[in-house]
Amino acid sequence: MVTQFDVVVVGAGIVGCACAARLAREGLSVCVVDPSPPGSGATAAGMGHLVVMDDSAAQLELTIASLRLWLDLLPTLPRSAETISPGTLWVAEDEAGMEAVESKRTLYANAGVAAQTWGPARVHEGEPVLRPVAGALHVPGDCVVYPPTIAAKLLADSRATLVQATATAINGDGCETSQGLLRTRWVVNCAGARATDFAPLPIQPRKGHLAITERRPGFLRHQVVELGYLASAHGSDEASVAFNVQPRATGQVLIGSSREFAGWDPAIRRTMLAKMIARAVSFVPELATLHVVRSWVGFRAATNDHLPVIGPIPDQPSHIVAAGHEGLGITTSLATAELVAHHVCGVEPVISPEPYLPGRFAA
Amino acid sequence: MTWDVAVVGAGPGGLAAARECARGGMNTLLLDEADQPGGQIWRAKGGKANPLATLPANAEFRPSTTVFDAGPGWLRTLCGGTSEDVRWRHLILATGARELFLPFPGWTLPGVMGAGGLQAMAKGGLPVAGKRILLAGTGPLLLAVAAWLAAEGAEVVRVCEQAPLSRVMPWLAAIALHPAKASQGLAMARDLPPGVLRFGAHVASVEMVATGLKASIRRGHRSETVQADYAGVGYGLVPNTELATLLGCTTIGAPPRVVVDDRQATSVPEVFAVGEAVGIGGHECAEVEGEVAAAAILGEPLAALQRRRSRERRLADTMNRAFALGPALGQLPSDRTTVCRCEDVPWGSLSEFDNWREAKLQTRCGMGPCQGRICGAALWALRGFGPDQAKPPLVPVPAEHLAEPTEGDR
Ligand SMILES: Cc1cc2nc3c(=O)[nH]c(=O)nc-3n(C[C@H](O)[C@H](O)[C@H](O)COP(=O)(O)OP(=O)(O)OC[C@H]3O[C@@H](n4cnc5c(N)ncnc54)[C@H](O)[C@@H]3O)c2cc1C
Ligand SMILES: Cc1cc2nc3c(=O)[nH]c(=O)nc-3n(C[C@H](O)[C@H](O)[C@H](O)COP(=O)(O)OP(=O)(O)OC[C@H]3O[C@@H](n4cnc5c(N)ncnc54)[C@H](O)[C@@H]3O)c2cc1C
Numbered sequence: 001m002v003t004q005f006d007v008v009v010v011g012a013g014i015v016g017c018a019c020a021a022r023l024a025r026e027g028l029s030v031c032v033v034d035p036s037p038p039g040s041g042a043t044a045a046g047m048g049h050l051v052v053m054d055d056s057a058a059q060l061e062l063t064i065a066s067l068r069l070w071l072d073l074l075p076t077l078p079r080s081a082e083t084i085s086p087g088t089l090w091v092a093e094d095e096a097g098m099e100a101v102e103s104k105r106t107l108y109a110n111a112g113v114a115a116q117t118w119g120p121a122r123v124h125e126g127e128p129v130l131r132p133v134a135g136a137l138h139v140p141g142d143c144v145v146y147p148p149t150i151a152a153k154l155l156a157d158s159r160a161t162l163v164q165a166t167a168t169a170i171n172g173d174g175c176e177t178s179q180g181l182l183r184t185r186w187v188v189n190c191a192g193a194r195a196t197d198f199a200p201l202p203i204q205p206r207k208g209h210l211a212i213t214e215r216r217p218g219f220l221r222h223q224v225v226e227l228g229y230l231a232s233a234h235g236s237d238e239a240s241v242a243f244n245v246q247p248r249a250t251g252q253v254l255i256g257s258s259r260e261f262a263g264w265d266p267a268i269r270r271t272m273l274a275k276m277i278a279r280a281v282s283f284v285p286e287l288a289t290l291h292v293v294r295s296w297v298g299f300r301a302a303t304n305d306h307l308p309v310i311g312p313i314p315d316q317p318s319h320i321v322a323a324g325h326e327g328l329g330i331t332t333s334l335a336t337a338e339l340v341a342h343h344v345c346g347v348e349p350v351i352s353p354e355p356y357l358p359g360r361f362a363a
Numbered sequence: 364m365t366w367d368v369a370v371v372g373a374g375p376g377g378l379a380a381a382r383e384c385a386r387g388g389m390n391t392l393l394l395d396e397a398d399q400p401g402g403q404i405w406r407a408k409g410g411k412a413n414p415l416a417t418l419p420a421n422a423e424f425r426p427s428t429t430v431f432d433a434g435p436g437w438l439r440t441l442c443g444g445t446s447e448d449v450r451w452r453h454l455i456l457a458t459g460a461r462e463l464f465l466p467f468p469g470w471t472l473p474g475v476m477g478a479g480g481l482q483a484m485a486k487g488g489l490p491v492a493g494k495r496i497l498l499a500g501t502g503p504l505l506l507a508v509a510a511w512l513a514a515e516g517a518e519v520v521r522v523c524e525q526a527p528l529s530r531v532m533p534w535l536a537a538i539a540l541h542p543a544k545a546s547q548g549l550a551m552a553r554d555l556p557p558g559v560l561r562f563g564a565h566v567a568s569v570e571m572v573a574t575g576l577k578a579s580i581r582r583g584h585r586s587e588t589v590q591a592d593y594a595g596v597g598y599g600l601v602p603n604t605e606l607a608t609l610l611g612c613t614t615i616g617a618p619p620r621v622v623v624d625d626r627q628a629t630s631v632p633e634v635f636a637v638g639e640a641v642g643i644g645g646h647e648c649a650e651v652e653g654e655v656a657a658a659a660i661l662g663e664p665l666a667a668l669q670r671r672r673s674r675e676r677r678l679a680d681t682m683n684r685a686f687a688l689g690p691a692l693g694q695l696p697s698d699r700t701t702v703c704r705c706e707d708v709p710w711g712s713l714s715e716f717d718n719w720r721e722a723k724l725q726t727r728c729g730m731g732p733c734q735g736r737i738c739g740a741a742l743w744a745l746r747g748f749g750p751d752q753a754k755p756p757l758v759p760v761p762a763e764h765l766a767e768p769t770e771g772d773r
Contacts, residue, residue: 037721044724080725148724214732214759250727255762268755270432270769278766288766291759293732 005031007344008175008184009160010167010198012038014147014333015322016190017154022337023188026345030160031184033167033177039151042192042329045298047210047246047256049223050143050331051088054107058307058355062332064111065351067141069334074143077153082146082249089118089127089222090137091243091283100227101137108139115139127221129284137227144223144246147330167191170198170319186344188320193301195323199313202361203324205299207265209258209273213290217251226283237261241276243283253290255280257327259300268295300326308332310339310356320344321358366392368660369438369451371430371606374402375646376638377457378414379653384455385422387661392449393422394440396429402459402646431756433610435631437770439755446764453633453660456607456621457653460600460639463618465688465741466702466710467596467695469569474576474593481595482508485515492516497578497591499523499566501686502599503645510554519559521589523580525598526686527563534685537678566596567695581691599686601740602640609753610634616642618743619751625669626659627652635659644679651675693745703738705731719748732759 007023009016012034020030032038050070054060074083092098101117108115118126118136126138155162165179174184189195193205226243239260246254258272273295281288303309303324313319320343322336329336335350342349367389370381378400381393393400401414415424425442432439438449462477469475476484478500485491496517498509501524509522524531538544564582571577575592602620604612613622613630621636623629629636635656638649652675655668696702698711706727716722719729719742728742729735735750743749756765 037718037724040720040724152725211762211765213762270434270755273755274766274768277762281762281766288763289761291732292756292762292765293759294730294734294754295756295765296754 003180003182005029005161005182005184007031007186007188008033008182009188009190010034010170010175011041011190011192011194012036012151012155012162013041013043013190013192014039014151014154014330015192015325015336016188017151017158018333018337019188019190019322019340020160021154021158022341023344024158024160026341026347028345030158031163031182032155032160033163033165033175033182035164035166035178038155038162039148042298042300043147043151045208045210045296046147046300046327046330047244047254048145048147048330049088049246050145051223051328052108052113052139052142053328053331054104055306059328060107060111061351062308062335062356063328064113065338066332066335069338070143070331073334074145077150080146080149081153082149083143084247084249085143086222086247087138087140088142089123089224090139090227091123091130091224092134092136092227094134097227098134101135104137104227113139114141127224129220129286130224131283131285138222142223144248145330146249167198170316172318186318186320188322188340188344190322192323193299195301195309195321199316199319199321199358201309201321201324201358202304203301203309204261205264206302206326207258207260207262207297207299208256208327209268209276209295209297211255211273211277211292211295212248213253213255213287213292215251216253216290219251219286219290220245220247220253220284223247224283239272241272241279243279245280245284245287253287255287255292264299266297268297301329302326305360308336308356309358310336311343311353311358314359314362365450365452366390368392368453368455369394369449370455370457371438372402372457372459372638373397373400373414373424373426374457374459374638374649376459376649376653377402377455378418379650380455380457380637380657381422381424382417382419383654383657384660385419387657387663388421389453389660391422392451393418393424394428394430394438394449395424395426398427400424400426429758430606431758431760431764432769433606433757434770435610439769441760441764446760446767448770450770454610454635455653455656456629456634456636456640457638457649458603458606458640460602460643461736461740463598463601463740463744464596464737465598465692465695465744466700467566467568468697468700470596471701471704472569472571472576475569476593476595478505478508478595478597480597481593482511485512491593493518494592495520495575495590497521497523497566497576497589497594498596499525499564499580499594500597500599501525501688502597503682504597504599506551506555506560508595509559510551513554513556519556520591521580522555522560523564523566523582524560524562525565525689525692530687531562531685534681537681541678565692565695566594569594598688598692598744600639600643601743602642604640605736605753605757607634607636607640608751609755609757612636614751617747618740618749626665627656628659642676642679643683644675645682648672648675648679688744702741703728703731703735705733705738708738713742713746717748719750722748
């Protein structure tokens, strides 16, 4: 085995695989190290909603840039990527919610993202299974994919060397692993919430529950999310659930989601699952009758400012972090890879790299 | 209320366990998803008269009750559209086994089913009298089904036992020493039409022709073609371990079985397992294991029961060795043969994977409503990997039943 590479990527999640693919395109020799199969961490647990989000200006910019890259990639992917383009309905329960819809629409319009305000009748027509609501913001450009196969494909296309091992340290020589030292110029740390094993970063696992139903093609037309989702996503550290349902290419409905800080405890919390499903049923009453075939949990890599960490560690310029994508890492993986390519080989950045640099946490 | 003992599965093992626990003074709940007690063996026509006759009054039997979730001290059940919690101090898992299906070209055609499945269909009303029937696969069940179908007036055209006679001999010798089993075996042999049984033979493929099914049968280097209306192809039994796995019980083997000690205790406190769930062994074995578990819970003497249990298990080991699957069976599926029927996954797409998790994530194998109970068992048998995790719900249930707060995590 060659143990000298230009770049070693730690972690074969969607972020690591996207970085490997992007760096290989620059002609670098790339090695990816992960003890687990590609795309089997958070990437195997998330909803795969490619979504524009506006929690902050930087998040909006990152998600928009990513979506653009996805629109180029999606047509090249095989059927196993399960791509569909249902768009998103951000549902408002009341008049206060409609104000939020309006300001979100303005923000999106200013950023060049197509979005329309739908009144109650239009919502009912567009998504008949939804109970009556005050209205919604319809974002037609958002997509839904199946991330694990995309991660594997990006990795295969990159022709990177895959080493099945656990990285144990990142230092000036390269990357120490359970299989020995991998000599390299750069290490890209894409270990998700475990990125903190190699650098002191404010990243924590944030657990989420999901449940998936039997196939019922046509039951749901859009990814439907309650606007309060943002509050749940970022509002507080308390455990919470939010209404978030997704149509799958298979005709199944994926039901989300919960958020809690519970370490790496893999147990399915029945009370949390129940609350989450009850919330979904309160918006889509007929969902009560759909059979659930499986539930599971996953761990988002959450930073304390809800932005990912992308860039070199200040006193360790060859150690580049690409982690902490919380609930948006599928969406933002492609723009992340662009920024990593900027930091490693100086390619023109697609957006300003500034807001995501690890240096922002330096006290 | 909290039951002293909850028993899941009302086959021979669960019935014996429930009966003995109740006799010893424990408030005992016996659950089964079927609408009749008796399990695979005693349930239908020709079974034991009334399996509940010996249940004491402090035991309750709930039929048509499915356990779809569980944790320490609780089960979540669904019965007639209502879900509820069952709280227990001791739990006995007697969840039995299901038939093992191995993929081969044609195994998904209409008219091709499991051997036990064919018997169940016939018991459920499928007319078999005068029908040409091919049986193939492995194990004593095959002969039992053949004999039963012949007695029902079916024309059993061929019975293909994949194990060579030389490997089955030690087991035949062993059961010859058990009067009850030996006479059972003789009765079966009597009911079987002469000359239909082939050892060391398997169905390589089945196709649909105008007159029904046409099966290609292979026996060593020889092959023959047989026509039939139905084909029952079953490769023995696989333990139902999903509930045990969900509870965190250690399992072993490929396909997995629940690990128990000499008291039938699993690795999880107060959880016991008996019968086929801990290894295929037949109903006598299941019954005595049910009695062992009950005695362990009641604190009664175990030694005599344990000796009987060891005898049954030794015989079962002989049987399992006799009918171990031969390597030819792994060569049967073509790349295009469907392995996961729920998700339509062809055999060939799995060849690049050597672990279940990756195979499942990349191909959707086992992601459907049966959650890998069928394809996963086949993969365990042929490739040495398969599902080793269980997640709620254990069986698909309407979402509303998961939306209710449960004992879950207090
Ligand atoms: C419930 C839930 C819903 C979500 N919904 C969405 C959504 O709709 N849209 C969206 O865009 N995002 C969503 N996400 C987020 C998304 O799934 C993640 O942000 C994304 O998968 C992160 O990818 P990653 O590659 O950083 O991490 P991972 O996929 O976790 O990959 C990290 C990899 O690093 C490996 N690793 C760890 N330590 C080491 C080591 N020491 N050595 C070697 N390898 C190591 C791991 O084995 C793993 O394979 C959701 C997440 C969850 C949990
Ligand atoms: C969009 C989407 C749709 C899906 N649809 C379906 C569906 O229709 N049906 C279905 O059944 N599933 C579906 N899945 C879920 C998927 O199959 C898994 O259930 C999901 O990845 C959650 O994993 P799990 O915990 O259930 O994994 P399991 O397959 O149960 O395996 C997890 C095991 O692996 C171990 N493990 C996990 N990560 C690591 C690691 N990095 N290192 C070492 N060990 C590890 C865990 O500890 C655990 O023991 C879907 C997933 C996605 C993303």
